[in-house]
Amino acid sequence: MKTAFEFEQIIHLPLMANLATVAEDGAPRNAPVWFQWEEGSLWMLGSKSSASIERIAHDPRVAVEIVQYDNAGGILRHLGMRGRAAIHPMKPDLFKRLLTRYLGPERDWNFWFVSEIARVDDPSGRLIRLEPDTVFTNDVSLFRTGPSLATQ
Template sequence: MGHSFDPDVLLERPLMATLSTIGPSGPCNAPVWYVWEDNALWMLGSDTGSSVRRLREDPRCAVEIVDYQNAAGILLHLGFRGSASIEPSCPARFRRLLSRYLDPEEASWNPWFIETVARMDDPDNRWIRLAPESTFTNNVSYFRSGPNLAWP
């Protein structure tokens, strides 16, 4: 018996999302960073990565984003369902994603992380793009307070 909320509340924040895909051995989940642009969720992938491989075989997927703050009594859940596409690398979007999660000032980024993990110039980089076919929000931020929401 939750309440709906504006998805932008979570989409504009640097939270973790969970990407769920289907593979030959069944369902698989992966934590992902994301950006919301052009009415689509954009998640990093790799041409050789398992999520991209599974989505090429079966593009159906789900994404869940949750803001859970136990002490404050906040529990917001945003779910997307649809078919994803695999898109080419876009260094400008990659930079926006890193700015979102690391810091807007690139000078503060950890050089080791950028050079060995988040290589913007890697030719294998791909984007997983999900323009949701369905969206679900559920605000159950009353689990500590009772019927009064802990979050508006």
């Protein structure tokens, strides 16, 4: 049973996305990513030397899957996007908004993490932008309740 929903219901939650790319040999690859939805595009983190960035440079076709799952609450909603990704240089303000989404207010950020791993001032930092060609949703939150109560 497929039940569509408005993707805005989950696109602003701090969920993980799965970015699927195509390797040079044609094999599929995927990676979990943090993301930010702005201006009709999904923005994801990368770096100049990351494998995802290299694969997108070779073949920009990507798929992104986001799943909201709460076993106890009986929620299972899936959002999928497909299209061609583009690589952009770091945009510090966008990057900070993305980090705030996952880490909370800047005053609460782990100093080590933002100085060593998620550096806003990193010249090798890149952003992956997907302006999706297709978006689909499926709410299958019926695994606990059955179809009569799933979307209430």
